[in-house]
């Protein structure tokens with residue numbers, strides 16, 4: 119299913135397997151006031167307030183009104199919008215799509231095809247393969263078949279990527295904009311000194327590079343896509359140098375968790391080489407140890423946006439990022 123299918127369905131609705139119809143009074147008696155307001159009166163719950171916003175445990179999300187299964191937790195992803203987000207419904211004909219031009223916007227509303235409950239909207243900026251983001255109100259859903267605790271399941275799903283491409287303040291600032299990224303930690307890796315300090319690393323004698331370690335949800339962002347953003351956002355063709363920063367601590371490096379990541383890194387470099395005038399000199403090596411940097415280096419851009427470095431070096435990078443990778447960024451919506 120993709121955006122063209124959504125537009126098709128909005129013109130030619132799919133026939134549901136069954137229908138559930140009730141009077142307004144019956145729905146009112148069945149639902150809580152908030153569920154009634156959202157589903158029967160096309161309401162929107164406030165962002166980040168819904169019960170299922172942060173839920174990632176396995177299960178099926180059914181229509182709160184009629185109980186029809188609508189979404190599977192395996193298609194749920196962290197969109198950063200404050201509403202539960204899914205890439206596709208469990209079955210084509212359980213959702214009805216309706217062009218919605220209210221509030222001066224041109225959107226596609228999604229409704230339960232069985233009982234006409236308003237669920238939310240669908241947008242063409244979701245992760246692949248569908249490229250869709252079903253932005254759904256928690257109040258429209260009832261979750262069934264829950265499994266283990268949320269945190270445990272989520273932890274199992276997350277993957278780690280470690281990359282270095284010059285000053286970590288920069289890389290951290292742009293990678294944390296990506297949808298699917300749960301955390302970015304600045305640190306040191308690739309050298310031999312244990313628990314190095316910033317001053318030691320800057321001295322150049324430790325062998326370490328300034329790197330960031332990213333925890334991400336591969337259901338929302340693939341390792342290959344994360345690397346592509348990394349390669350486009352820094353210069354991988356200058357040996358031991360990034361802009362004005364010179365030294366092995368500023369080398370371009372991908373530190374891999376396993377053979378699969380190493381193979382993906384090589385493939386991405388090959389794919390992107392034609393876009394660079396000079397050869398890509400990025401090192402790909404297994405990660406031995408990662409040492410988080412001192413606290414004041416973490417989230418540097420977020421805590422020091424007024425500093426000259428942030429204004430002159432990081433801001434232009436973020437602008438470039440927003441232009442190139444619009445579809446991959448954490449977005450707002452309803």
Ligand SMILES: [Zn+2]
Pocket residue numbers: 181182183184185186230231232233234235
């Ligand atoms: Zn329904």
